[in-house]
Amino acid sequence: MLDGPALWPAQAHLPSVIGRQIVIERGEGSYVYTSDGRRLFDGTAGLWHANIGHSHPELAQAAHEQMLRLETYHTFNRFANDKALALAERLAGIAPIERAKVILNSGGSDAIDVACKLARRHWHREGRPSKTVILSREFAYHGLHAYGTSIAGLDFNREGYGSDSLVPETARISLNDAEQVADTIMRIGPDRIAAMVTEPVQGTGGVNPPAPGYLQALQRLCRTHDILLIVDEVITGFGRTGTMFASERYGLEPDLVTFAKGVTSGYVPLGGVLIHPRIWEPFYVDSPATPVFRHGSTYAGHATAAAVALRNLDILERDQLLSRVTELEAILDRELPALRDRNPAVSEVRSAGLLGAVTVAGHLSAERIADSLIDMGFISRPLRGNSLQISPPFITTNDELVSFVRAIDDAVGNAHQA
Numbered sequence: 404m405l406d407g408p409a410l411w412p413a414q415a416h417l418p419s420v421i422g423r424q425i426v427i428e429r430g431e432g433s434y435v436y437t438s439d440g441r442r443l444f445d446g447t448a449g450l451w452h453a454n455i456g457h458s459h460p461e462l463a464q465a466a467h468e469q470m471l472r473l474e475t476y477h478t479f480n481r482f483a484n485d486k487a488l489a490l491a492e493r494l495a496g497i498a499p500i501e502r503a504k505v506i507l508n509s510g511g512s513d514a515i516d517v518a519c520k521l522a523r524r525h526w527h528r529e530g531r532p533s534k535t536v537i538l539s540r541e542f543a544y545h546g547l548h549a550y551g552t553s554i555a556g557l558d559f560n561r562e563g564y565g566s567d568s569l570v571p572e573t574a575r576i577s578l579n580d581a582e583q584v585a586d587t588i589m590r591i592g593p594d595r596i597a598a599m600v601t602e603p604v605q606g607t608g609g610v611n612p613p614a615p616g617y618l619q620a621l622q623r624l625c626r627t628h629d630i631l632l633i634v635d636e637v638i639t640g641f642g643r644t645g646t647m648f649a650s651e652r653y654g655l656e657p658d659l660v661t662f663a664k665g666v667t668s669g670y671v672p673l674g675g676v677l678i679h680p681r682i683w684e685p686f687y688v689d690s691p692a693t694p695v696f697r698h699g700s701t702y703a704g705h706a707t708a709a710a711v712a713l714r715n716l717d718i719l720e721r722d723q724l725l726s727r728v729t730e731l732e733a734i735l736d737r738e739l740p741a742l743r744d745r746n747p748a749v750s751e752v753r754s755a756g757l758l759g760a761v762t763v764a765g766h767l768s769a770e771r772i773a774d775s776l777i778d779m780g781f782i783s784r785p786l787r788g789n790s791l792q793i794s795p796p797f798i799t800t801n802d803e804l805v806s807f808v809r810a811i812d813d814a815v816g817n818a819h820q821a
């Protein structure tokens with residue numbers, strides 16, 4: 404029997420991690436410092452969240468000021484707080500949806516729960532209560548609350564709960580083949596399908612940019628069959644692919660957009676959903692008969708989280724960090740194919756914006772290579788398909804990004820020769 408610290412680590416095979424944990428105690432910009440005194444380049448920005456870098460004093464200041472004024476006040480019924488109102492206004496102004504309304508909550512898994520519930524609530528209200536099925540893509544990751552678990556495209560995240568899906572009525576669609584998606588829709592029946600959820604660029608599933616035209620084809624299928632399109636921008640939102648939302652990059656007009664991470668650069672937990680007028684308008688009709696969306700939580704619209712998000716968005720704009728992502732994207736576009744061409748143990752590279760992955764040949768283990776990268780001073784992370792994650796903070800310098808890719812090259816090369 405192992406013991407270890409009281410904190411139960413997330414997603415871990417415990418015998419593999421107890422006694423080997425890497426404890427981060429401090430961060431600064433693109434670097435973090437471990438309890439045993441090592442300085443590591445954060446090549447993943449934590450879990451794709453620390454977009455403006457770690458321990459930014461202005462965000463600390465924003466939280467401090469807000470807590471001294473008002474830590475938070477809830478947003479149920481007639482109550483609101485000024486910061487939640489201001490943040491929602493700001494988000495509506497940059498959303499890839501015209502005249503969007505905004506629901507705020509505590510993170511990405513939360514946001515997915517809200518989006519899926521709201522999709523079903525929409526069709527129920529429309530008098531089409533049989534439209535309940537939520538479609539999601541193979542290898543998708545949408546968090547691990549009940550809905551995220553149920554629509555997981557990484558099968559191991561769905562297994563072990565006694566039935567195929569915690570929340571009933573979900574189905575998987577093809578990663579990148581729109582014709583197969585059309586077949587799946589016809590097999591299930593459009594009159595049973597509420598929504599389709601997709602990450603614009605899949606993250607945890609291995610950093611999979613969409614095949615050309617695939618997302619646009621999904622959007623057309625959604626329109627044709629009255630299926631709501633939920634775009635999960637928890638990773639891609641707030642600049643990770645060089646546009647504020649990846650929906651812009653890929654020409655999408657979603658019905659619902661989920662976001663989290665980058666909205667505060669992860670400084671405090673916050674997530675939410677951007678909502679198209681075709682969904683919110685019926686709930687705003689001035690009549691006693693108008694329906695209610697029965698959702699909410701104590702921290703929905705948390706004032707300190709909202710204050711931090713507002714300051715984070717100021718910094719993204721002031722420091723022109725989206726243009727930095729575009730400049731860094733050009734480096735990945737150059738360095739990753741060069742890495743694949745010169746390193747025989749690299750089988751594939753993929754990227755979009757400042758989001759990339761390197762797949763290593765089958766005889767190697769991405770997990771072990773990630774371990775050796777830590778010894779070399781760089782944090783990457785093994786992803787599905789024997790791949791290594793590349794998603795550093797937006798403030799990374801050109802030289803740091805090149806060094807990171809070259810460190811991956813060396814680590815893969817050393818493993819190949821061992």
Ligand code: PMP
Nearest residue numbers: 510511512544545546637638663
């Ligand atoms: N959706 C996507 C695309 C994600 O990458 C994640 C988290 N990695 C989530 C949802 C869940 O977000 P959270 O961990 O904040 O609940």
